[in-house]
Amino acid sequence: MVQVELLVNTFYKKPLKPGDIIEVDAGVAERWERNRIAIIVSGVPAAETDPNGEIEDDRPDVEYTIADLREIAESNGIDITGLRKKADIIAALQAAGLPI
Known part of the structure; x- marks a missing residue:
């Protein structure tokens, strides 16, 4: 699912x-x-597993939900109006200097 x-x-x-x-x-x-x-x-399928079989995935597109990203943008005063895709929101946050 x-x-x-x-x-x-x-x-x-x-x-x-x-x-x-x-x-x-x-x-x-x-x-x-x-x-x-x-x-x-x-x-989204996990990126990699470590030698113990545990998921190692620190990609922001998996780590954060759209709601999380919207909250981060709002709390930092970053306008993401019109952005619908996770990748676009992440790019906007990164362009604003946030370490996402």
């Missing part, structure tokens, strides 16, 4: 609105992201 954040009003077992975060199958998540219905916020 993958968590997605809705970008538009839609119906998936119940009415949903932009900003809602729900869990869907990976195939649904990929299709919705491709069609700009939602963005994937978690459930």
